[in-house]
Amino acid sequence: MIGVRMVQKVSSTRAFAKVAPHVIPALDRAVHRLTRGKVLLSAQMLPGVILTSTGARSGLPRRAPLACMPEEGGGSWILVGSNFGRTGHPAWTGNLLAHPDAEISWNGRDIPVTAVPLTGEERAAVWKTLLAFWPPYATYQARVEREIRLFRLTPKA
Numbered sequence: 001m002i003g004v005r006m007v008q009k010v011s012s013t014r015a016f017a018k019v020a021p022h023v024i025p026a027l028d029r030a031v032h033r034l035t036r037g038k039v040l041l042s043a044q045m046l047p048g049v050i051l052t053s054t055g056a057r058s059g060l061p062r063r064a065p066l067a068c069m070p071e072e073g074g075g076s077w078i079l080v081g082s083n084f085g086r087t088g089h090p091a092w093t094g095n096l097l098a099h100p101d102a103e104i105s106w107n108g109r110d111i112p113v114t115a116v117p118l119t120g121e122e123r124a125a126v127w128k129t130l131l132a133f134w135p136p137y138a139t140y141q142a143r144v145e146r147e148i149r150l151f152r153l154t155p156k157a
Contacts, residue, residue, distance in 0.1 A: 046134060049077065050105040053115075056091075056098035064092045069133050071152070077104065078126055079115070081149035085140030093149045104153060113153040123150055 046067040055062045069078040081093040096102060096115040103112050118126055127150065130137050141148050 049079075051079065051092055051102060052104070053092055053095035053102040054099035056094045062092065062095055064090075066092070067134070068153075069130055075154065077106070077113075077153045078118075078130065079151045079153060080130060080137060081151070082137055082140040083148075085143040087144055087146070089146065089149060093151070096151055101156070102153070112156040114156055115151045115153050118150040118152055126150055126152075 047070055049066055049068050051064045051066050053062050053064070054060070066079055069080070070076075071078060079092075079096075081090050083090040097117065100115045101112070102115055103110055105111075127137075130150070137148070
């Protein structure tokens with residue numbers, strides 16, 4: 001587990017927060033495309049999806065590789081709008097607030113989903129689980145004044 005702890009420590013640094021948003025998504029998109037949706041590099045440490053949402057202002061499809069936390073039972077996923085601990089909310093969170101119907105690529109399958117923002121006690125309970133799942137989220141939250149947005153994605157019927 002030294003590898004995981006090392007990645008957690010590095011991912012909590014301010015330097016990582018400056019560099020990672022420019023490098024990791026580009027690499028993830030390229031590898032995902034080359035492997036026809038079967039591999040995400042960042043998913044080697046954390047589970048990940050490619051989220052296709054509708055742009056809040058443009059109305060155009062927007063793709064974002066994201067870490068996720070699959071929930072018990074495998075029927076839903078939690079997305080965390082941490083933005084690597086940077087000050088602003090990531091654009092994809094605004095897209096989901098404006099247009100909650102989206103699609104994820106999960107383990108090589110495209111799955112239509114609906115996103116629900118988590119608030120109140122439900123958010124607090126999920127946040128506690130997230131911190132056990134990936135402790136650097138606490139560092140990201142401590143670094144910013146905004147509340148990090150959480151979304152539950154459930155497959156459409």
